[in-house]
Amino acid sequence: MNWDDIRVFLAVARTESLSGAGRTLKMDPATVGRRVARLEQGLGVTLFAKTPQGYDLSRDGARLLAHAEEAEKAMTLGAADLEGDGDTLSGVIRLGAPDGCANFVLPKVLARIAAVHPDLQVQVVALPRVISMSKREADLVISVSAPQTGRMLVQKITDYHLSLAAMNWYLRDHDTVKTLGDVKNHKVVGYVPDLIFDKELDYLDSIGGGAVDFSSNTVSVQLNMIKAGLGIGVIHDFCLPHVPELNRILQDQFRLKRSFYLIRHADDRKVERLTRFADLLVAEMKSVVETLEGRA
Numbered sequence: 303m304n305w306d307d308i309r310v311f312l313a314v315a316r317t318e319s320l321s322g323a324g325r326t327l328k329m330d331p332a333t334v335g336r337r338v339a340r341l342e343q344g345l346g347v348t349l350f351a352k353t354p355q356g357y358d359l360s361r362d363g364a365r366l367l368a369h370a371e372e373a374e375k376a377m378t379l380g381a382a383d384l385e386g387d388g389d390t391l392s393g394v395i396r397l398g399a400p401d402g403c404a405n406f407v408l409p410k411v412l413a414r415i416a417a418v419h420p421d422l423q424v425q426v427v428a429l430p431r432v433i434s435m436s437k438r439e440a441d442l443v444i445s446v447s448a449p450q451t452g453r454m455l456v457q458k459i460t461d462y463h464l465s466l467a468a469m470n471w472y473l474r475d476h477d478t479v480k481t482l483g484d485v486k487n488h489k490v491v492g493y494v495p496d497l498i499f500d501k502e503l504d505y506l507d508s509i510g511g512g513a514v515d516f517s518s519n520t521v522s523v524q525l526n527m528i529k530a531g532l533g534i535g536v537i538h539d540f541c542l543p544h545v546p547e548l549n550r551i552l553q554d555q556f557r558l559k560r561s562f563y564l565i566r567h568a569d570d571r572k573v574e575r576l577t578r579f580a581d582l583l584v585a586e587m588k589s590v591v592e593t594l595e596g597r598a
Contacts (some may be wrong), residue, residue, distance in 0.1 A: 372400055397427065403562065405592060406540055407540055448563045457584060479551050
C-alpha cells in the first residue's frame with residue numbers, strides 16, 4: 303500500500319470532494335481521482351460513494367479511515383521527533399488560534415520565540431470556528447474554552463479581560479454612558495449571533511441583552527467598526543494599546559474575565575519538540591497578555 307495514496311484518501315475523506323482534496327494536496331482533481339481509483343483497485347474494495355453532495359465514505363472506506371489516521375499520526379510524530387534534535391527548535395509547527403489572539407497577541411509572542419529559535423517556522427491558522435484536532439488542522443490550538451471530550455492535553459495559558467469601549471470622539475458626540483442601562487441608547491458592535499462558535503464569546507447578556515446593530519464574526523473587523531464610530535462594543539483589553547483613541551467605559555460596572563487554553567493531541571505528549579514549543583508559547587503568551595493589559 304502506497305503512503306502517498308493513503309494521504310490522498312485522507313484528503314478526500316476530510317474534504318468530501320476531489321477538488322477540495324486537490325487544493326489541500328496542491329494536486330489536480332483528476333490526478334486525485336486516479337489515485338483513489340488505484341487504491342481501490344489495489345485493495346479490491348470501493349472506498350467512496352459519489353453523491354450529489356460529494357464523496358461519502360463507504361463502509362469499507364470508514365474502516366480504512368481509522369487505520370489511515372493512525373498511520374498518519376505515527377508518521378507525524380516520527381517526523382516531529384526527528385526535527386526536535388538539538389538545542390534549538392526548527393521545522394514547521396501549525397498553531398490554531400482565535401482571530402483576536404492571532405492578530406493582537408501572537409505576533410509579539412512569536413517574535414520573542416523566533417529571536418531564540420530562528421529556524422522555527424510557525425503557521426498561524428486564525429479561523430472564526432473551532433479548529434479540528436482530529437483532522438490534524440493544527441499541531442496545537444489556542445482556545446477560549448477547554449474541550450470536554452476527546453483525548454486531548456489541555457493546559458490553561460492565562461486569563462484575559464474584556465471591556466466596553468468606544469472612540470473618544472464618539473463619546474463626546476453621543477449620549478453620556480453612566481450605567482449599563484444607557485448602552486441601549488447607542489448602537490452596539492459585536493459578533494454575528496448565529497456565528498458565535500463558543501459560548502465564551504457571547505457577551506450580549508452581560509451588557510443587558512438587546513440586539514447587535516453592526517456585527518462581524520471576527521474581532522479585528524469589530525474593532526475597525528468601533529474605530530469608525532459605528533457604536534460601542536466589547537473589546538479585549540489587549541487590543542487597547544493598538545488604538546490609543548479607544549476609551550474603556552463603565553470600568554467599575556463592566557469587565558469580563560476569560561481564559562486561553564492550549565490544546566494538544568494526547569499522543570503528542572512524548573514529542574519533545576512540541577512540548578518545548580508549548581512551554582515557550584505558554585510562558586510568552588502570559589507575559590505578553592499581562593503587558594498589553596497593563597498588568598505586568
